[in-house]
Every structure is written in C-alpha cells, then in structure tokens.
Amino acid sequence: MTREFTCIICPNSCRINVSYERTEDPASPLRIQEVSGNLCARGKGYVLQELTDPRRTISTSVAVEGGELPLASVRLTDPIPRDRIFDAMAVIRPLTVKAPVRAGNVLVHDLLGLGTDVLVTKDVAAH
C-alpha cells in the first residue's frame, strides 16, 4: 500500500510518498518498500513514526486567577500518542493557576502517565 505525508519537521514541508506492507510480526509491523520525496533522512523517520506510533504535541492556554492577563500559554514537554489528545485536553482545559505565573512552571507532572509535563511558556504577573 502507499500513503502520502507532508513532513512537518521543518518549513520545507516535503511531500513524502511511502510504499509499505503490514506484517504479522509485532516487533516489526511494517516492511517499507520505498520512501521518496523527502529531502533529508528526518523525513523518513517522520513517516515511519506516523505509520507506527503517530504523536502530537499540544500548545494551548489555561486560565489565570488574579493576573495581569486572563490566560497563560502552556505546552507539553513531549509529544503524546495522537489518540490521547482529547484525554489530555480534558485535563488541561479546566486548569486554573494563581498569578504570578512563570514560564517554566510545571502545572502537571507526567500527564496521564504519558511521560510528558504541562509547562507554562509565558510569564503572567499578578495585578
């Protein structure tokens, strides 16, 4: 089978075609036949990850109580499996932090046991 991906690793946005077969071997579930269109090796790594364990990160914001701004931006420290994004947002969306908030503060350690933290990326002073 073949699939086309747009690589999101860098701004070149290469369109990468991959031909592969699924195997019965859980240790090696894909047999890659051809990868084309990638300008560098990172693109091949990207499509292999997408085919076997697609991951995404989250950048969003949380409410700030008593701050000069109503929201503080946050992000995950590491990408999580794509099918856990909604679960992760269900934890992050209701969060409220008290000002002052500092970039680098960790709001949630090991979110859902996924090995990623929720990190503040913007200072918000108290008013």
Ligand code: SF4
């Ligand atoms: S394949 Fe390489 S050059 Fe192309 S978008 Fe991906 S990282 Fe960038």
